[in-house]
Amino acid sequence: MAAELEAEVQAIDRSLMECSAEEIAVKWLQASDLQKEVYQHLAYYVPKIYCRGPNPAPQREDMLAQQVLLGPMEWYLCGEDPAFGFPKLEQANKPSHLCGRVFKVGEPTYSCRDCAVDPTCVLCMECFLGSIHREHRYRMTTSGGGGFCDCGDTEAWKEGPYCQKHELNTSETAEEEDPLVHLPEDMVARAYNIFAITFKYAVDILTWEKENELPGLEMSEKSDTYYCMLFNDEVHTYEQVIYTLQKAVNCTQKEAIGFATTVDRDGRRSVRYGDFQYCDQAKSVIVRNTSRQTKPLKVQVMHSSIVAHQSFGLKLLTWLGSVIGYSDGLRRILCQVGLQEGPDGDNSSLVDKLMLYDSKLWKGARNVYHQLFMSSLLMDLKYKKLFAIRFARNYERLQSDFMKDDHDREFSIADLSIQIFTVPSLARMLITEENLMTTIIKTFMDHLRHRDIQGRFQFERYTALQAFKFRRVQSLILDLKYVLISKPTEWSDTLRQKFLEGFDAFLELLKCMQGMDPITRQVGQHIEMEPEWEAAFTLQMKLTLVISMMQDWCALDEKVLIEAYKKCLTVLMQCHSGFTDGEQPIVLSMCGHSVETIRYCVSQEKVSIHLPVSRLLAGLHVLLSKTEVAYKFPELLPLSELSPPMLIEHPLRCLVLCAQVHAGMWRRNGFSLVNQIYYYHNVKCRREMFDKDIVMLQTGVSMMDPNHFLMIMLSRFELYQIFSTPDYGKRFSTENTNKDVVQQNNTLIEEMLYLIIMIVGERFSPGIGQVNATDEIKREIIHQLSIRPMAHSELVKALPEDENRETGMESVIEEVACFKKPGLTGRGLYELKPECARNFNLYFYHFSRAEQSKAEEAQRKLRRQNREDTALPPPALPPFCPLFASLVNILQSDVMLCIMGTILQWAVEHNGYAWSESMLQRVLHLLGMALQEEKQHLENLSEENVVTFTFTQKISRPGEAPNNSPSILAMLETLQNAPHLEVHKDMIRWILKTFNAIKKLRESSSPSSVAETEGTIMEEQGLTWQHDCRVPVTKTRLRGRGKLRLPGCAGRKSWPRCPRCSGTSSMRTKSSSSRLWRSWILRPLE
Ligand SMILES: [Zn+2]
Ligand SMILES: [Zn+2]
């Protein structure tokens, strides 16, 4: 049988070899209906060449196809022998300046860190070696296959877009000219004809679904032969497939391995050849054997003619790809043919048809046509744009197909987004003309449907299938990142409008995340099952850069920023409108201040770590300051809608949760919570989690009476009782015999003090403090190197990366560190410059606990080595920006003084275990910060300013009746000699020294400027404000600008709390204070 078949095949081969390509081409040139001629030719010959037996014979097929099928096409196209025609075309061609080399798997690619517009811009090795970038800071990676060299793309490189090979001649201009002018007219016509016919043939046959019919072709075979075709999937393992095949088609293990390998590589392989029944039998066995646990392997019985035409269809696509390589003109013609709409209107072009059929095609076919798209549509500047539009219009459908498809993304047309969206001009065009941002986000939301009753995402009890889909849907976030990666330099009104529409959609997404995965403290028993937490964090982590980039975009345009801020606030208010059950209003009173809040205990009620809406608002609030929009257009901002208590509530709960976890109160909740807290602070997430929660508290304090803020804080920390009840400390230590509870409370007090230190001290982000971006990164490095000298790679790991995977470290490292060449151990290390040690802050907010204690030890050791005292006083800090300026008043507020006084009192009494040294250490640090603040205020004093920061005066005053406690200063003097506080002696001494220095400063400055200011009563929004400051507290130092216009207290109704107003004032509510709280929350916008 086999021998007979072979003889027959050879006879056919001989007759085929006698075909003359030239003669056929001449016939075609004279044909009145070319398509009919060509199709007849193909219908007759293709099945004679392809699929003649059970096993493919690629070499023979290729040889015959070239002779009988492609040869005539080439003759026809050239109008002469292609051996002369193609070289002529090549010579006449004015090649584009794009390299466009498509990468193979494992091929090295190079990107320039100095000049690439984003990290997706890469060069092939040849171009890289011939470019200026080999002298720059570059990054080498290995391609995962797909993607192409960006050499010659002026949008991809800030500098040096061309290598030597692709450089423009000086006579040439980069402007676009129609490449068709370099082609003879008759050739243009012939190219249209043959491309249209062959491209259509290939697309039709590849997307063909009928079994016993061909598209526009006659079935020529008399004897019907079939293939049993096995397709690839990502569900079954190699072993399963091999085992099944041995059973189903009776092959050896070696053959089965061969089949399986081809299926994995090409996406399909025939495993049996013969009549229909014979093939169908194999199919049933395969399906039966693989359907038990999962969906069965895909297997199909196909007519051999169809398989033959499909094989040639793919061959044709490859051929088209190589022919257009001879001439940019031919390439343009192919692009036109591909994007030409057919008679069926929308989505009827050949390109659309292929894209929309992508997920149904096998891997091998996808690869072939993706390559063709890359070498045609993406290489032609005009058609790249048109293709981008088609891609964007089909985006939703392509993504949905991808979700259902089980192939990896690199085999999906969806993966082409990186080639399109990362081109700045295309991305911008797609945003404004195709509303791409909104489309991406909405598509993303559509695929994450699992919600709880409040409409938030819910990942609990996720099935394997949903988890699989969730992984796939994450690639959409990547697309969003691509679209945002290059920021606009100019804004049109449409861009504004479309960006804000996208921002709306983005807020809807964040809204579904706000409060997701809420947790409740487990008491008594341990939790039975670790709750799912990774999905939510994965989402947050993947979105982190996008959230940052959204803010970057907002920062670029004042109008956009104002609108975005309003929108974000509206959504936040929707998230937290009204009380949830059990949130009863209560009144807190301390030191003559009282505030209305709600009763809420983190340790008893639900709390969530996910607050992206709050955090985005915090980020935007900082931008109001950084861009000075807050000062330039206060009347355009919804500042009167801001309810500081509402803003701080949820971030504060989250921070209290961390403190309670640290105090061991959540032990029974297991590791999932520990992990969440870890990631919340981790360098990968913190920028849009922990850091922004601190910012939100800073925002809150700067807009409200700090006494109120502190009381609410005490209450959330569940410490209000301890500090509001006189002598509670004494009773607390004697009455409370439960050592654990005492220990717990001590830790909570320490944590709360730490938090206050952070709120006041963390002002190194531009917009919060008067610093720039390099100050921020310098400070991060200083603190990392305060722990110990570090290698470059260690440092990089500790710093957050931006969307371009840059930390910004290189530009500043030399200012703060010296590089020590590797010794015998082999690693070069960065060492902190000695003069930078004075910037060390023991309570730097990005230290982990372990890092903090290591840094403390290292710094004390250093001081001892330098024969200095071992005090680690707080560093001098940059001034706050005006919007945050009033925040410092928290240090001299009555409640703060009370808290500090109480703890010092405990230290003086030294009564057992109701206090800790850590607590004292933090109080000393806070005292130090307040003194630094006052010192700086005095040093920067000018005529127009009155010093309202009078901390030294306040700590010199003894407590009032009935307590009659000694002043803070007096207690410090007592503690200075306490034998049990030896370690803190140096710090106390430093405080007293600084106190005296300030006193001297005050005496030397003119007495008139240190006037006690009288209070004024002002009515605003139903509140009575008592101001004791009417003039700017700090001198604002802003670059290139004269005086700042701050919303004045008296004049502006929209400003509930003047940011420059002293915090020592007290706010009293005129009416029932409970209404205040409600009105903050419930007041509708606009
Ligand atoms: Zn290249
Ligand atoms: Zn090049």
Ligand SMILES: [Zn+2]
């Ligand atoms: Zn470069």
